[in-house]
Amino acid sequence: MSPTLREPPSAEPAPAVGRRRTGVHGARHGGRSERVVRAVMHAAAAEIARAGYAALRVEDVAARAGVNKTTIYRRWPTKAELVKATLRSFSDGRQAPPDTGALRLDLLELVRRFVAVASTPEGQGIYRMLLAELHVPEVEALARALREERLAPWREVLERGVARGELPPGTDLDLLVEMIRGVVTNRLFRLRGPVDAGALESIVDVVVLGAKAGGALRRGPAAPGAP
Helix, strand or coil, rough: CCCCCCCCCCCCCCCCCCCCCHHHCCCCCCHHHHHHHHHHHHHHHHHHHHHHHCCCHHHHHHHHHHHCCCHHHHCCCCHHHHHHHHHHHCCCCCCCCCCCCHHHHHHHHHHHHHHHHHHHHHHHHHHHHHHHCCCHHHHHHHHHHHHHHHHHHHHHHHHHHHHCCCCCCCCCCCHHHHHHHHHHHHHHHHHHCCHHHHHHHHHHHHHHHHHCCCEEEEECCCCCCCC
């Protein structure tokens, strides 16, 4: 299902001489340039959902967005750059991390944001493409490039939890993030199971309680001959 776009512009003003804009952040807030970016991002997400990465054509994105193909190439010279900008625009890591003063509440807010983004038609299409085509070198490189910024809010929340004494020092923070996001992703896209508030609370509680008990402490390699 493709999103409905309002007033898709047919062209974009040429950028000022000496200023090269290749991402979302160069758009003037509220102006035509921003509307072009928004239209292209929604169109690209819809085409990613329809065709996947390998079969994605910039011509189809331009037609869906109602802009000229040159408008897209001016901002995103390659398909990989266009897809990277699209993935970033629909990422749940764009907002500042919550700071409620309690680790459990912060993690619940983060996982709710993740589900909210992943449950949109655009988010579903993007995540399905990533799951289906992660073996494609370009897709793997895109996912790896965006991993750090996507996980940064989670790490910050967990680091504050360690500093407050809610988690023991030496906790493997990346493991906790993988456990929460991995279970939710599996439910959303493989099992198609419930991801209601109760399920999210249970997932977070299992992970946090286990980590508080030391279950996520980093462990060194086993000694030779150890069972």
